[in-house]
Amino acid sequence: MLKYFKKTLLAAGKRIRPYMMYYGYLAAGGKEKEKILKTSTCVEFIHSFLLMHDDIVDRDDKRHGLETIHVHYENYANKKFDTQDAKHFGVSVAIIMGDTIYSIANQILFSSKFEPKLIVEAMNKLQEIVRRTAIGEMQDILMEHKKSPSEKEILKMYENKTAKYTFEGPFQLGALLAGANYSQVNDISRFAIPLGIAFQLQDDFLGIFGKEEITGKPFASDIIEGKQTIIVKRAFELSSVKQKKRLKELLGKKDITKNEIEEFIFILNSVGAVQSVSEDIDKYLKEATNLLKDADISLEVKNFLFGMISYLKKRKF
Numbered sequence: 303m304l305k306y307f308k309k310t311l312l313a314a315g316k317r318i319r320p321y322m323m324y325y326g327y328l329a330a331g332g333k334e335k336e337k338i339l340k341t342s343t344c345v346e347f348i349h350s351f352l353l354m355h356d357d358i359v360d361r362d363d364k365r366h367g368l369e370t371i372h373v374h375y376e377n378y379a380n381k382k383f384d385t386q387d388a389k390h391f392g393v394s395v396a397i398i399m400g401d402t403i404y405s406i407a408n409q410i411l412f413s414s415k416f417e418p419k420l421i422v423e424a425m426n427k428l429q430e431i432v433r434r435t436a437i438g439e440m441q442d443i444l445m446e447h448k449k450s451p452s453e454k455e456i457l458k459m460y461e462n463k464t465a466k467y468t469f470e471g472p473f474q475l476g477a478l479l480a481g482a483n484y485s486q487v488n489d490i491s492r493f494a495i496p497l498g499i500a501f502q503l504q505d506d507f508l509g510i511f512g513k514e515e516i517t518g519k520p521f522a523s524d525i526i527e528g529k530q531t532i533i534v535k536r537a538f539e540l541s542s543v544k545q546k547k548r549l550k551e552l553l554g555k556k557d558i559t560k561n562e563i564e565e566f567i568f569i570l571n572s573v574g575a576v577q578s579v580s581e582d583i584d585k586y587l588k589e590a591t592n593l594l595k596d597a598d599i600s601l602e603v604k605n606f607l608f609g610m611i612s613y614l615k616k617r618k619f
Contacts, residue, residue, distance in 0.1 A: 313366040319345040319472040326476025329599040341414040345472045347407035354400035372396035424478045431471035438463025445530040465498025493593035500586035506531040522563045528554020537575035
């Protein structure tokens with residue numbers, strides 16, 4: 303069954319987390335590039351494990367243009383077995399496979415060739431990353447059922463679910479394996495939180511405006527799923543009473559039509575929510591840039607991270 307997981311692992315994806323771990327190692331003065339390259343794969347396995355469970359929570363059918371694990375094995379059960387509950391089979395396989403991949407991720411780090419003390423510190427950090435991401439996921443679930451979460455609550459969820467998990471955590475993991483202490487680790491990674499929030503705000507745009515061939519998910523998936531994102535929150539704040547009522551009717555509507563999706567998007571644009579959040583993205587990227595300029599890290603690492611910021615500025619929705 304891991305053959306299909308391998309296919310999903312090697313499908314489209316940005317591989318941001320292993321890069322962040324690798325350059326975090328270099329940022330803290332690490333020299334053994336081959337060793338950290340191999341070890342940094344652990345965070346991509348962590349990512350895959352979390353996505354398998356996240357796809358179940360979000361009821362997603364596709365990921366990177368492929369069937370999600372639980373959907374693939376639901377279809378597998380329908381073809382191979384005489385079963386009345388193929389859906390449960392698919393979900394069960396995805397949960398267990400996710401747990402298996404999580405154990406592999408830990409084993410990659412635990413069996414790496416770094417000093418035992420450094421491995422223990424990195425293992426501790428890795429568990430913290432997973433725990434914070436789980437908290438962010440729970441916050442995300444609560445947001446979907448809460449009538450009106452505050453922008454502060456949504457941003458805190460973004461910090462836990464994306465910024466610390468995708469940018470800060472992997473970067474700090476690499477730095478710890480290079481022998482940096484916690485003070486040094488925190489100092490050289492200050493840019494990561496604003497960078498991660500900017501990344502998530504752009505993902506919010508992708509979840510509404512992104513084309514399926516780019517995102518690998520259905521068009522306007524966040525509207526269909528009823529996601530409480532910053533752009534949605536901003537739209538409610540800026541819209542009229544009539545527009546608020548319509549947004550509420552359409553967000554998360556089970557049988558929403560293409561015309562209704564276009565109506566929702568029209569309101570987002572017309573009230574200025576899109577422009578407002580675009581300005582926020584620029585603000586967070588500028589903050590990350592300024593913090594990175596002041597960071598005590600090598601030019602090689604800075605150039606990579608400045609390149610990532612440049613990519614995010616030009617990222618297509």
